Amino acid sequence: MKNPKRASASPKRSFDNPKSALETLEQDLEALRLRTGLAVANPDELDRLRADVAALKREFYANLSPWQRTQLARHQNRPYPLDYIRLLFEDFSEIYGDRLFGDDSAMIAGMARFHGRPCVVLGQQKGRDTRQRLARNFGQAKPEGYRKALRVMRLAAKFGRPIFTLIDTPGAYPGIDAEERGQAEAIARNLREMMRLPVPILVTITGEGGSGGALAIAVGDRIHMLENSIYSVISPEGCASIMWRDAGKAELAAGALRITAPDLLSLGLIDEIIPEPEGGAHHDHVAAAALLDPVLVRNLDELDGLAVGQMLDRRYQKFRHMGQFFEELPV
Amino acid sequence: MAWFKRDKDSIQDPVPPEERRVRTEGMWEKCASCRKIIWKKDLDANWQVCPKCDHHFKLSAVRRLELLLDDGIWNEHDANLSSTDPLEFTDTRAYKQRLIDAHKKLGMRDAIITAEGRIEGRPAIVCAMEFGFIGGSMGAVVGEKVTRAIELATSKREPLVIVSCSGGARMMEGTTSLMQLAKVSGALSRLDDARLPYISVLTDPTTGGVTASYAMLGDLNIAEPGALIGFAGPRVIEQTIRQKLPAGFQRSEFLLQHGFLDAIVPRKELKAYLANALNFFLS
Numbered sequence: 001m002k003n004p005k006r007a008s009a010s011p012k013r014s015f016d017n018p019k020s021a022l023e024t025l026e027q028d029l030e031a032l033r034l035r036t037g038l039a040v041a042n043p044d045e046l047d048r049l050r051a052d053v054a055a056l057k058r059e060f061y062a063n064l065s066p067w068q069r070t071q072l073a074r075h076q077n078r079p080y081p082l083d084y085i086r087l088l089f090e091d092f093s094e095i096y097g098d099r100l101f102g103d104d105s106a107m108i109a110g111m112a113r114f115h116g117r118p119c120v121v122l123g124q125q126k127g128r129d130t131r132q133r134l135a136r137n138f139g140q141a142k143p144e145g146y147r148k149a150l151r152v153m154r155l156a157a158k159f160g161r162p163i164f165t166l167i168d169t170p171g172a173y174p175g176i177d178a179e180e181r182g183q184a185e186a187i188a189r190n191l192r193e194m195m196r197l198p199v200p201i202l203v204t205i206t207g208e209g210g211s212g213g214a215l216a217i218a219v220g221d222r223i224h225m226l227e228n229s230i231y232s233v234i235s236p237e238g239c240a241s242i243m244w245r246d247a248g249k250a251e252l253a254a255g256a257l258r259i260t261a262p263d264l265l266s267l268g269l270i271d272e273i274i275p276e277p278e279g280g281a282h283h284d285h286v287a288a289a290a291l292l293d294p295v296l297v298r299n300l301d302e303l304d305g306l307a308v309g310q311m312l313d314r315r316y317q318k319f320r321h322m323g324q325f326f327e328e329l330p331v
Numbered sequence: 332m333a334w335f336k337r338d339k340d341s342i343q344d345p346v347p348p349e350e351r352r353v354r355t356e357g358m359w360e361k362c363a364s365c366r367k368i369i370w371k372k373d374l375d376a377n378w379q380v381c382p383k384c385d386h387h388f389k390l391s392a393v394r395r396l397e398l399l400l401d402d403g404i405w406n407e408h409d410a411n412l413s414s415t416d417p418l419e420f421t422d423t424r425a426y427k428q429r430l431i432d433a434h435k436k437l438g439m440r441d442a443i444i445t446a447e448g449r450i451e452g453r454p455a456i457v458c459a460m461e462f463g464f465i466g467g468s469m470g471a472v473v474g475e476k477v478t479r480a481i482e483l484a485t486s487k488r489e490p491l492v493i494v495s496c497s498g499g500a501r502m503m504e505g506t507t508s509l510m511q512l513a514k515v516s517g518a519l520s521r522l523d524d525a526r527l528p529y530i531s532v533l534t535d536p537t538t539g540g541v542t543a544s545y546a547m548l549g550d551l552n553i554a555e556p557g558a559l560i561g562f563a564g565p566r567v568i569e570q571t572i573r574q575k576l577p578a579g580f581q582r583s584e585f586l587l588q589h590g591f592l593d594a595i596v597p598r599k600e601l602k603a604y605l606a607n608a609l610n611f612f613l614s
Contacts, residue, residue, distance in 0.1 A: 172543075172562065172563075174562070174563030174567045174568050174571050175563075175568060175571060175572055176568065176572065176576070176577075176580070178562070178563075179561050179562060179563065179568070179580070179581060180589050181589070182547075182589070182590075182591045183543070183561075183562040183563070184542035184543040184546070184547050184561065184562035185547040185591055187543040187544075187562070188512075188516060188542070188543050188544050188545070188546075188547040188548050189547075189548070191512055191513050191516035191517070191543075191544060192516040192517070192519055192520045192523070192548055193520070195513070195516065195517035195520045196520045196524070211500075211509060211540075212509070212512065212539075212540060212543045212562070215509055215510075215512060215513060216543075218513075219513045219516075219517070231506055231509075232505065232506055232509070233500050233501075233502060233504075233505055233506055233508050233509040233540070234500075234502055238567075239502055242502065243422035243423065243502065244422055244423060253422075256418065256420055256421070256422065257418070257420075257502075257505045257506075258418050258505050258506070259505065259506060264506055267417065267506070267507060269506055269507065269510055315517075316517055316521070319510060319513045319514045319517050320478065320514055320517070320518075322471075322507060322510040322511070322513075322514055323470070323471030323472075323474055323475055323504075323507050323510065323511060323514070324415050324417055324471055324507075325412045325413060325414060325415055325471050325472045325475055326411075326412070326413045326414070326415055327411055327412055328411055328413065
């Protein structure tokens, strides 16, 4: 390990250590090769070692625990909605304000082109450093954010433009001002209205799908999740502090809540998982966007083939069938 | 011969100490507002409203329907739906066990009764939530029952009343619970398209995912006095902003002032209010 002392001082990131151990091994091999020239007994042996290291790395990332995925979903270098907008959309022009109270920079919305086609794109935006994070309220929108989102989505509906939403939020902001201005009402209204907006809505969970604050822009025809994103009714920490009365049990809660993309696909709550570049989207923003692009293109194509009534009916039925129950006679 | 002699056996207590109880135990209730002691029978006869200060206690789902529906009769729907425990969730106790315990305690299979009855002669679909059942939380069963009730109202062209009393989405069913918000709200969009009235009644407490879906989507949103209504719970907000919350924050009167309730209606006037409003919409 490069820096074991620092790693132990921040246990939150400790799971990343096996990776750095592998990378160190790779570097050591390379150094050995350079130092000894080609004097290493068997260059094939070296290639084989390298392949082993790569295989180990793949296996490591394919078997991340729910808590490790939660940390990747929250990784500060993870591409945020504005990064995807920059990489996948052209001519993005932001639209500000809800025309009722103010603008909310935790929620971004605007006009753009997707492969030349006019559309609307929106998403929650976290900040990458402390200053940005404060300005963006850590990606936690207030009622004006959700109302702005709805205003812009209605604009899209009026002019027949498809809607792309990119979800990455710890949740809707829990504060006095948000409650005063009707946080619950703003979210509820979005849920109802998105169900009947007569244009295609493509939803992608790119990072954290934090409860009602995520769902408020996540009712749509297609729900995609990036491989290492999460989507949950409550944060693992919140769940742990309520159910176990100990926020330290978050790792346990992350597993119990089944919040990872494979879990949610098997529960029938999402449509498709978008693979991420090796090691996670934060290693390569361009590659992450390139993996998302064809999925959006294909699904938009499919939705274009449907009549509006048919599309709305399928959207309704999709959510209508979420949730299982027994329908037995009373014992 | 002794001067003093016990000529009777000492009194044998027929009740062993661990079984001793005051005979009036469990018969009285202390009002959370005026701190007066109320006889429980009086409280129940008064629909769980303090006879001294009008404080509204929680009312069970069954009593709520008795209060609102003519002759206290209704036709219950989907009473057999029950949770599958899709995540096999266990925290300090297994969710399955919590469900069994709640069923034993209340005789209900989940936290809501959906029913059809009459309000002053007018047929209506009425749902009442039961806080005693895992905090009135909404999982797949509550979501499904409410959605079916909304769809029934839409197809029979009857008005809808939902009385909410809930801590929000049910954590033990994870993201499935979250999706119920979208499912129910979607059904409400169809009721809205069909131009049928929906009156949402918010009672103490209505928070989280229930507030952020059907409770706030009524053609009229009305509440009982003093009810706690909000998106985030007060404890979460206090932890986030690290300061004490002002008195009366997130109570019915606060929401009315901020424009998110159409009226505050005392429990005893609730039925008359609903009948009048439905007349306004439908006659």
